[in-house]
Amino acid sequence: MYIIIVGAGRTGSKVIELATRDEHEVVVVERDTELAEEVSATYDCMVINADAASKEILLEAGIEEADALISTTENDSVNLMISMLGKQYGVDNLVSSINDPQHRELFGDLGVNIVESPHELNGQYLYRAVQRPQIRDFMEIAGEAEIFEVTVDDGAPVAGLSLSDADRDDLLPEETIMVAIVRDGELIIPRGGTEIQAGDTVTVFARNGATDRVTAAFTRG
Secondary structure: OOEEEOOOOHHHHHHEEEEEEEEOOEEOOOOOHHHEEEEEEEEEEEEEEEOOOOOHHHHOOOOOOOOOOEOOOOOOHHHHHHHHHHHHHHOOOEEEEOOOHHHHHHHHHOOOOOEOOOOOOOHHHHHHHHHOOEEEEEEEEEOEEEEEEOOOOOOOOOOEEEEEHHOOOOOOOOOEEEEEEEOOEEEEEOOOOOOOOOOOOEEEEEOOOOHHHHHHHHOOO
């Protein structure tokens, strides 16, 4: 995956660490010279020491070929501008931290996957948003276990099945539990006979985390 990461501060540096560790092709844009030099010396990635809120710089970073654009600056206006440029150039996966929750709607209208409060939610959350964009609002529990929300795609393996049927067809690993379903704004506590429908937002507990096998059950192949 070709990933452009804007910002190499506390949040961005964690994203860079995870993305380079997984051997993605990474380009980092950081305006602070000292931070840019530190990233260049530490990680196997291309680093551009410049302001990313510019078409020219993002073109230099390869935005036309990028699979994902992650913006981690502490300025929501800058993050929004970068996301808008990413949208303009057709980047499929746009991810941004936001510092003021009141700005959520602005980013959401662009189709940006948002992580709030970067000082509380570290770069791992931003990176996960790139790896599995269908997942929203996840939380780690005691190491590998996770609780997360996912929206059921039309045509997903579990769509149209009851929880019992999904279990019978072995669509989810053991120790994976559907905790709640939100459908048309209504909260449903699922039982064995509860049918899962396309468009449902499902809260899932997964003992071994949101693995590909877990998420595949809720997404169209």
